[in-house]
Amino acid sequence: MKAIVLEKPGQLSLIDVDAPAAPGSDEVLVRVKRVGICGTDLHAFGGNQNFFTYPRIMGHELAVEVVAIGPTDISHDYAVGDTCCVIPYLHCGECIACRRGKTNCCTNMQVLGVHVDGGMREQFIVPVDKLIKADGIPVEHLALVEMLCIGAHAVNRARLQSRETVLVIGAGPIGLATAAFAKAAQADVIMMEINDKRLAFCKEALGIEKTIQPGDDTVPELQKLANGDLPTTVFDCTGNANSMQAAFDYVAHGGSLVLVGHIKGDITFSDPHFHSHEMTLIASRNATRADFEWVINTLRAGQINLTHWITHTATPEEVVEVFPSWRDPATGVVKAMLTFD
Template identity: 50%
Template sequence: MRTLVCTQPGNFEYLDGITPELKQSHAILKIRRVGICGTDLHAFEGTQPFFEYPRILGHELAGELVEFDNAPGFTAGEPVTIIPYFYCGTCIACRNGKQNCCSRIKVCGVHQDGGMVDYLAVPSYSLVHGQGLSFDELALVEPLAIGAHAVKRAGILPGEYVLVVGAGPIGLGTMQLAQIAGAKVIALDVNDLRLNFCREKLGITHVINALKDNVSEALMTITNGDMPTVVMDATGNLKAINNAFSYMAHGARYVLIGLQKESISFSHPEFHKREATLMSSRNATSADFEHVIDSMKKGLIDPKTYITHRVKLEQVKDTFESWLDPSNGVIKAMVSMD
């Protein structure tokens, strides 16, 4: 079985893997697509928290259901994706319906080996019906669900100004889901290529380049002096996260989607006088997956818009490092296992 392993930061190796055998309450998938996300890039760089090597990457997956146990309603051969956050079911978070932040969570491709393999065994509860979507589309449900969950956490109301910091794949998905919720979205990034993508592909009117524009002045102008009532970070960059505290309106909510290793800092008086709310958004729930799939089926999201680079598994080792270079214009790289 073909297997691509990240053996240490900066290095991949192709190895022969063992084809999994069916276990109780598990399913075996033939992997057809693997989307590359920021977590994979950070793992390659050596900057991903909670990470150990060697590791098989890949959690944005689409595949064919080969065989399964205890998965009522599913059929062998059908296209599926998975919710790649494997949970314990007994901790306080799980008992409260928050399996996305299980205290003993094992994220596929992060805490345990992921989908850059021909065949992958997953818990049957993680299966999600394809509902007629293509393999490309199914591999994009998970990253878009991250944005859907963050939007739900923020409690966005129609007409609110929502600032999304970071126009990478997660940030772009967050922007689109915020638009679906009725928000007036403002995109903030340092890369003009990505800001142009926001304008041209997502129809976002308000874009700000943090390296070229006075961000606070631009936000004051766009919001008629109010500042955004929702700020969402999708950079995982410490400087960007800390700076964005100053962009909040009084009474605003700040949602941290991106993740980095250091401690954040902000002025307590400035935060307090705003009666601001700070929250994190981790992973996504089954309801978020269903919301994204429904939005795709209704034509509110065209997931193929996000795919800018395509490679076969055999090309990943020699190509992966180039995806770290912003000048290459990567939004979403998609690995075909065919």
Template identity: 50%
Template sequence: MIRIRRVGICGTDIHAYGGNQPYFDYPRVLGHELSGDIVAVGDGIDPELIGQRAYVIPYLHCGECRACRHGKTNCCQNMQVIGVHRDGGMADYLSVPAEHLVTSRKLDSEQLALVECLAIGAHAVRRSATSTDELAVIVGAGPIGMGILQIARARGARTLVVDTNRDRLAFCRDMLGADGILHALEDDLEARIAHHNDGALADVVFDATGNPAAMNRGFTLAGHGARYVLVSVVKADITFNDPDFHKKELTLLGSRNATREDFETVTRLIESGELQPTAMITHRGPLEKLPTLMPQWCNPATGVIKAMVTCDTQPA
């Protein structure tokens, strides 16, 4: 049992609030980017955990399906995600399996609540096998795209970010260290990418937009022998030109959720100072004011990047 301290708001929550999340049944208590204090443990669980600060791995896998047996717990056939398939952490307390809690004595509550968001990016980058000095193009400058950007940089990749929001693009460049930023509607994307990559298109492209047109467009940004990773989810078909796909011998990858390995990677990177995730937090508010705050946080005009719900009056 954990006493919830912080809850991060992500695109899944915003889409669910707007009725556009494909995996939702309503009514549902939201909240899957969670941190808190362990206040009680069940039989057979180390009582020394009580009082420790922890974050939640919200992907409850069955451990029995073929995917789980092969170590792909992130795409369990019977997946239950806290805050999606079952009620989440926008509450005072939450009971979760002990194996889905990760403690840290070095990270504060806000840092812990951001691990899940960054783990999505860590899994996508690991799936892509991005390596040092490759050019990674991240399409979509929301929190997931920003997470991919930070993890790709930690892997030594050169990075370009594509979006239509100038403020978010500037944030990626000035605060998160992107090597370049491109406006999706105003820049000649192929020419600008080639300029940054010795005349070639991207070595790896990540889509984090949830926009069908952008996802289709991403195929044209990938170079010969490149990888294209679809991180976002959309209620639509994605299409591409087959001759071009084969000519380039592209590798198309889906990236879903994250595994414990990805969570632990992010934890180490934050603890070492290589990642500074709290820079993404632009809005904060208490749980009791969420009915008023949520419509504001869903509005891009407010400049929100990452909103954080505080579930207590204690400092992070």
């Protein structure tokens, strides 16, 4: 059975592995159809991803088909042959976060493709409660659900109000997902990005007319776009320390800063500035089952058009060669995808 393993930073290999055994109690055997390539995967390839261990079969943005279902008392609505997405966050169910319903930040979190082997292989076993049936959604779009959930969860955390002015920093896939769900929440979205092509994509694919590139005059330029004020909610989706620190300067008095991207090191900020603004600082990590259900319902309702998001694809035989190029924004990559059929 084919699998793609990241042996160490910069070394991706196509290997043969044993096919999985029949699913046990509370397990499901799935056939992988599509794998979205996430910033996590790209950062892991570069050796700068938090929580990642090597060697690792990557892949946590997954569209799968149910092959076999093991014995279970857990209620579910899918059958053999159904198309599903996978919730890749394996939580313990017992820690303080899980007991409070915040399974997305479990103290013992194991994420498929990060802490444990993921879905860049033809078949694998997943827990029965980590699938969501999604018949009727194209498999290409289904493999984007987890990515969209990161943005949806961040927007949920921010509790946006209709017509609120929002700044999203970083027009990578997570930034695009955040912007899409901020728009769905009826916010007035401004997108900040250094790459011209990605700003153009925001206008063409998401209909975001207010865009800005960071520079020496960022604050006054933002004020022009926000009717003289600054955004009341800022999402930083870059995973870049300099950007995350600069984002504190873009938040209106009484506003919120949501850090969606994360880094290995520390960030610093001015306490007088932070306190004078009575700023709310929010971390957003992973997503919950409710986020997945919201995203799937949003896609079924046609509220987000994903037609132009997938710009690059590869088969298992091709991915080892082309994967490094997907780290380069100059290639025009928005979202890359691995296809298994």
